[in-house]
Amino acid sequence: GAGVSQSPSNKVTEKGKDVELRCDPISGHTALYWYRQSLGQGLEFLIYFQGNSAPDKSGLPSDRFSAERTGGSVSTLTIQRTQQEDSAVYLCASSLDPLLAYSSYNEQFFGPGTRLTVL
């Protein structure tokens, strides 16, 4: 596709409900990243996929957060039993192949984000 797309663009939910956020990376990009950005804060790394596997899950804030990627393409980030502190913009990015050093393959292209508000 032309770029990374994310859906929904906005999600308002009630505390305790589950939400699912979707990311469609650029076609052919092997790596996919999820970040969280709170107001006035930098990007907080959540999880990284190389293909369908996630070598680095260290950024997931709690066991309420999970993510999967199927077919080396679309990824979903699921937040169970949402809390008010989960409110943030969730950004997805993809890159060609981050394992190749000294190349342009690890440049990340970001989607527009999903703004999550937990009431």
Add this chain to the structure above:
Amino acid sequence: EDQVTQSPEALRLQEGESSSLNCSYTVSGLRGLFWYRQDPGKGPEFLFTLYSAGEEKEKERLKATLTKKESFLHITAPKPEDSATYLCAVQARNRDDKIIFGKGTRLHILP
């Protein structure tokens, strides 16, 4: 611990007033340093990747430089459309390719 610190947090300049943004980093083996631009309500937009000390890259009014401890984003004769938040990020060689972002510098160019 790998760390990225950007300064200043915010910067207001007059149109045409050149300046520099700083990104200081501590990482156990640098794989790459990235600069991004982020406009309000949008995802970050890639600007540059730097891989080794002494490297420089330019794009229009922006030039990024890299040393072993920091990177600078120089903005020459900025225009109001350069107003944005500029993010710096580093990728460490031995951290499973995790990329660590700084909190950014909010740049506002006054006409």
